[in-house]
Amino acid sequence: METLIDIVLLGFLVLTALAVAKMQDLFAVVMLSGIYSLISASLFMDLDAVDVAFTEASVGAGISTLLMLASLKLVGQYEKHSRYRPMLALGVVLATGTLLIYGTLDMPHFGSAEAPVHQHVAPRYLNDSMAEIGVPNVVTSVLASYRGYDTLGETLVVFTAGIGVISLLRVSRRTKEEEKRRVPADMQQQIILRVVAKMMLPLILIFALYVQFHGDYGPGGGFQAGVIFAAGIILYTMLYGLSNASRVFKPHILELFSALGVLLYAGVGVLCILMGGNFLEYGVLEHDPVDGQHLGILLVELGVGITVASVMITIFFKFTWRTVKHKYNK
């Protein structure tokens, strides 16, 4: 039964990808890419990778769709017609694809216990993580402790992306003044949306905190929580205007916070060195190594959450300022 569901979902994925390649209307393409992420999230869910499904649903279907819509506002809705017929590229892609599929024939079967990935470090993670880390959710213990260094890299990538957007899309003071005078006019009529959003906003923010601090016990963690938090703020921004939102979340404080999260993460690592361990070896933080692991994972996940949330909100703000500028300078 599960195999059947997998196959149907994979079929949906292929169809969505083909539709994305075929369509000229970029708005529909963005929507389809959101659907693609949602289907992949269901697929991960079916494969019992709940944490990944969570990330895919919140990042792929949620925030990235929103950001793409914001950029569509700047570039226009329709794809330009091109006469270029990339037959050579198609040939190369087909050949590579065939080779790759041929390569998979030698790979161990799906779910096989003899696969190298199940032989190498996975047995130790699965068998010893409860004694070594003491966190029920193995994914969190792998992500934040065993592979803490990799996750630090990922957080840095998010931070770097944020810096890139901040330095590319700068906003002049004039645009901000402009926005303050004119904005929420068209959203002021959306009474139902505004009321419902106001009802849901506290729930969304509390849910984000739950995902953040419950990540040790259930699916979730800093990445997901940060994105959910940012989604709540973005919802508010869309309905109540950018100037209202940026009064609560001041841009320079957001920029500070996106660095603060990374600093917190790396700082925990350095603290471990100072207390006599290796970089990111949380066991030395407390007398009992397991308690130390708990504390370290909590702090590190908090750092990830802070960076992700503030970078996402900053990117959305920047895009929206750009749209405002685009609209008024015409």
Next chain:
Amino acid sequence: MDFLLDILSGIFLAGGSFFCLTGALGLLRFPEFFSRIHAASLTDTLGASLILIGLMLQAGWGLALPKLILILIFSLLAGTTASHAMAKAALKSGLKPIDQIGSGEKGTEEQKK
């Protein structure tokens, strides 16, 4: 008692699946945007709610029950509001509901764009 609960939840689940199916069918077969939205929102509200209620009966007293109730409330709020927003956006961008079946040219035309 368990048997009764199973039957009841089965009825709810089947009803929910029925509404999901009719919603999907309506989405494909209805002539223009507004009636299609009606069909789609049927899936969101009735279909999802009935399935969730069926699952609640299966879940019994436990941590899953309040979570399901929260999901139900959230999906009822979000689904209906999303349909409202879509209908309003369509009206605002100039799409008019058709008066009678058969003169649905305008609706389908806008759809194609």
